[in-house]
Amino acid sequence: MNPARLFRVAFILTLTLMAVLAHAAQFNPDSLKARLPKTRGIEQINLLREIAGGYANSNISLSIKYDSLALQNANKIDDLKLQSDIMNNLAISYYMQSQYARSISLLNKSLAIKEAIQDTLEIVKTLNNLGVLYQVIGDYESAINLISRSMNIRRAQNDSVAIARGLSNLSNIYITTGKPDLAIEVLKEAELILSRLDTDDVLDAVYNNLGNAYQAKKDFQHAKKYFRISLSMKDSIADPRSAATTLNNLGLANEELGDHGRAKRYYFDALRLREKINDRQGIITTRINLGRLNRKDKEYGVAHELFHSALPKAIEDSLKEQMYMAYKQLSMLFAEQQMYDSAYYYLEDAHKMRGIIFSDELKKNLANMEYQQLTALMHQENELLRLDNEMKSLTIKRKQFNMVVFVVVSSLVFAVLVLTWLRFREKRELSKRLQETLDQLKVSHEKIAEENRTREKLLSIIAHDLRSPFNNIMGLSEIMAEMARNGQYEDLATCADAVNSSSRNTFTLLENLLEWSYSQTGNITFRPESLKVDEIIEAELLVQKEAATKKSITLELSCDPTLVFGLDRQMFRSIIRNLVSNAIKFSYTGGVVHILAYLDEEGMMLLEVQDEGIGISPDRQRMMMESSGDFQQPGTMNERGTGIGFMLCLDFTDHHGGNLSIESAEGKGTTVRIRFPRVLSEA
Numbered sequence: 001m002n003p004a005r006l007f008r009v010a011f012i013l014t015l016t017l018m019a020v021l022a023h024a025a026q027f028n029p030d031s032l033k034a035r036l037p038k039t040r041g042i043e044q045i046n047l048l049r050e051i052a053g054g055y056a057n058s059n060i061s062l063s064i065k066y067d068s069l070a071l072q073n074a075n076k077i078d079d080l081k082l083q084s085d086i087m088n089n090l091a092i093s094y095y096m097q098s099q100y101a102r103s104i105s106l107l108n109k110s111l112a113i114k115e116a117i118q119d120t121l122e123i124v125k126t127l128n129n130l131g132v133l134y135q136v137i138g139d140y141e142s143a144i145n146l147i148s149r150s151m152n153i154r155r156a157q158n159d160s161v162a163i164a165r166g167l168s169n170l171s172n173i174y175i176t177t178g179k180p181d182l183a184i185e186v187l188k189e190a191e192l193i194l195s196r197l198d199t200d201d202v203l204d205a206v207y208n209n210l211g212n213a214y215q216a217k218k219d220f221q222h223a224k225k226y227f228r229i230s231l232s233m234k235d236s237i238a239d240p241r242s243a244a245t246t247l248n249n250l251g252l253a254n255e256e257l258g259d260h261g262r263a264k265r266y267y268f269d270a271l272r273l274r275e276k277i278n279d280r281q282g283i284i285t286t287r288i289n290l291g292r293l294n295r296k297d298k299e300y301g302v303a304h305e306l307f308h309s310a311l312p313k314a315i316e317d318s319l320k321e322q323m324y325m326a327y328k329q330l331s332m333l334f335a336e337q338q339m340y341d342s343a344y345y346y347l348e349d350a351h352k353m354r355g356i357i358f359s360d361e362l363k364k365n366l367a368n369m370e371y372q373q374l375t376a377l378m379h380q381e382n383e384l385l386r387l388d389n390e391m392k393s394l395t396i397k398r399k400q401f402n403m404v405v406f407v408v409v410s411s412l413v414f415a416v417l418v419l420t421w422l423r424f425r426e427k428r429e430l431s432k433r434l435q436e437t438l439d440q441l442k443v444s445h446e447k448i449a450e451e452n453r454t455r456e457k458l459l460s461i462i463a464h465d466l467r468s469p470f471n472n473i474m475g476l477s478e479i480m481a482e483m484a485r486n487g488q489y490e491d492l493a494t495c496a497d498a499v500n501s502s503s504r505n506t507f508t509l510l511e512n513l514l515e516w517s518y519s520q521t522g523n524i525t526f527r528p529e530s531l532k533v534d535e536i537i538e539a540e541l542l543v544q545k546e547a548a549t550k551k552s553i554t555l556e557l558s559c560d561p562t563l564v565f566g567l568d569r570q571m572f573r574s575i576i577r578n579l580v581s582n583a584i585k586f587s588y589t590g591g592v593v594h595i596l597a598y599l600d601e602e603g604m605m606l607l608e609v610q611d612e613g614i615g616i617s618p619d620r621q622r623m624m625m626e627s628s629g630d631f632q633q634p635g636t637m638n639e640r641g642t643g644i645g646f647m648l649c650l651d652f653t654d655h656h657g658g659n660l661s662i663e664s665a666e667g668k669g670t671t672v673r674i675r676f677p678r679v680l681s682e683a
Contacts, residue, residue: 029054042082045073049086056093064093081122084113088126100137104130124150124162128169140177144170164190165202171209175216183213196601204233208246215253224253244273244282251289260293267293284310284322288329295333303333324353526655528566528679533597533605534559536569540576541595544584551637552590555580559597565605566680571652575607578645579672583611585635586670605676615666625650625662649674 032051039047052066071086091106111126131146151166167190174183187210194203207230214222227250234243247270254263267290274282291306307330314322327350334343415422483492534557541555548555576595583593594610614636616624624646632643649672653660657677664670 041073041077042079045070045082045086048073049089052089052093056089060093060096064090064097067093080113080117081119084110084117084119084122087113088129091129095133095136100133104133104137107133120153120157124153127153128166131169135173135176140173143173147173160193160197161202164193164206167193168202168206168209171213175209175213178216180213180216183216184210187213204230204242204246207233208242208249211246211249211253215249215256218256220253220256224250224257227253240273240277241279241282244270244277244279244286247273248282248286248289251286251293255289255293260297264290264293280313280317281319281322284314284317284319285325288322288325291326291333292329295329295336298336300333300337303329307333320353320357324350324357327353524655526568526571528568528656530564530680531567531569531572532561533563533565533567534561536567536572537576537595537597540573540580543577544580547581547584548593551584551587553584553587554592555595556592557595559595563597563599563605565599565676566678567676568652568655571655575649575652575674578649579607579609582641582645583609583613583670583672585639585641586615586633587611587613588636600675603678607674607676608671610669610671612669615668616662616664616670617666621662621664625660 029051032047032054035047036044048066048070052063052070055063055066067086067090071083071090074083074086087106087110091103091110094100094103094106107126107130111123111130114122114126127146127150131143131150134140134143134146147166147169151163154162154166167186171183171187171190174180174186187206190206191203191210194206207226211223211226211230214220214226227246231243231246231250234246247266251263251266251270254260254266267286271283271286271290273279274286287306287310291303291310294300294303294306307326310322311326311330314326327346331343331346331350334340334346480492480495483495537557537559541557544555580593580595587593591612594608596606596608596610598606600606620633624643632641634640650660653674653676656679659675661673662670663673
């Protein structure tokens with residue numbers, strides 16, 4: 001069967017399954033109607049809905065009538081969720097009557113209410129139903145957008161099963177629109193998500209859709225493989241309808257591969273299940289499939305009997321697609337037996353039925369056009385509904401205000417009664433505040449002491465670590481001036497390079513020093529924004545390229561160019577600059593520094609900087625992480641450092657709410673890893 005048609009049938013079954021189960025017991029409309037005059041309000045609304053539900057499987061027009069009455073009554077009360085639920089039921093009924101524009105309009109109104117009351121679970125369901133309806137009328141772009149919106153909500157909730165189900169729905173659209181490769185891509189993603197959860201929920205449907213996608217590509221071997229996996233996960237007793245569908249698909253795949261014996265066995269197994277649950281449409285389709293297979297095997301008597309057992313039931317149930325298939329196969333059957341009059345007779349019937357099916361498809365397209373014409377009106381109706389909801393919300397707020405006034409008055413009366421007790425309590429509060437003041441003074445004293453230690457650290461660095469490079473720069477500049485006067489221009493370039501390198505190192509030290517001082521004094525502001533991570537890292541690597549080239553060190557970056565993450569730009573640049581600078585400093589000549597940035601399974605970003613240098617001892621690692629003691633260490637070419645760069649990395653990681661860790665062994669290199677949590681909401 002065509003994948004699009006299978007999907008539509010599955011949609012109808014999904015939408016009506018709850019109603020079928022709820023009304024499987026004997027439905028007595030007369031006794032329910034007799035109770036209507038005796039009921040009022042919510043009780044009457046629920047009774048009308050029950051009557052509408054009873055008619056849902058026998059008389060759609062009556063079901064619409066009673067649901068419409070229920071909606072009229074529900075509009076008179078403030079229960080927005082009830083109104084939305086009734087609209088949903090009406091939308092399903094109009095869908096069953098092929099009134100797609102009305103169905104879409106009602107679902108949009110229902111969605112507006114659910115968004116107003118923030119019913120996330122129902123919002124997702126309605127988005128999915130709208131997506132399927134748009135697919136039925138051929139508006140695949142809208143269908144994809146709606147299902148994608150539903151999946152974004154599920155991603156925010158980290159509902160992996162629902163995300164996989166949404167991907168499975170998207171695959172059906174891609175199969176219908178002739179894009180099986182895209183279908184396979186999203187289904188593989190769904191398979192990966194579900195495999196991590198160690199659950200078979202939805203997985204059988206994913207494998208069944210993979211079979212449909214490969215069947216659409218005419219790759220019947222792969223189709224058969226995935227249909228068999230799907231079948232192995234199904235419980236034919238608990239879910240006979242789904243198992244029968246997969247058995248039928250296996251029959252089709254084996255038939256295309258020329259294995260008629262195995263195909264017949266699958267068709268017979270599917271037929272037995274469908275007869276057991278009285279799935280009339282499935283029974284008719286399977287008999288036609290078996291008849292076609294027997295016709296191909298020239299077992300004309302068996303084929304004739306199967307076609308003639310299926311055709312009357314298809315006519316009785318107005319199953320146009322099955323009628324067309326039966327007429328066409330009967331025409332081919334008689335033609336192969338050279339009974340051309342009968343063949344021509346059934347061929348004419350097949351052509352007529354094809355014309356009717358084409359007319360139905362045209363009606364669906366017209367329904368799409370009708371919906372496009374009604375879009376402006378629907379927006380107006382939705383706006384009116386929104387205003388009405390706001391009015392009801394204001395009414396609720398007014399009632400809440402009256403309640404607040406009552407509570408305030410009651411509180412005042414109570415306050416008078418407990419006044420004596422409050423005076424006694426006041427003395428205890430004064431004592432408590434005094435103790436709190438003393439505690440605050442102690443904290444302030446400790447803060448001042450910490451600031452003094454920070455100031456002493458700054459003065460120490462300025463006195464020792466800045467004086468030496470400035471002396472070098474002044475000395476080299478004097479030598480350069482002397483060389484220029486003496487015409488020693490060849491050596492002048494070497495000295496200029498040394499001045500440039502020393503200046504750059506001194507500037508980096510000053511930059512780190514300023515950033516650290518701002519951080520320690522609380523004058524730095526955390527301003528996260530959405531950044532393209534690879535661009536920020538590449539810009540900093542360009543700055544470090546000269547230092548790496550001098551030591552013949554290769555800088556290798558591994559980062560998805562589409563990775564966008566919420567980070568403070570200046571802090572993140574400082575982290576990259578200092579980690580890469582340290583990795584170069586402690587790497588041996590000719591080594592490699594790896595920089596990696598990626599998202600983990602929890603949606604956090606991991607930054608890793610790996611070198612193959614001298615490594616860090618456990619004691620030194622502990623001092624670095626605690627920012628205690630003197631953990632300065634010269635590089636492999638005796639490069640100097642203050643340790644402030646690493647302290648900045650720790651501080652700026654804390655500002656992001658992240659976590660920094662070190663993995664190192666002496667002589668084998670070091671890996672610094674930072675986990676950044678999300679600090680900005682997803683769009």
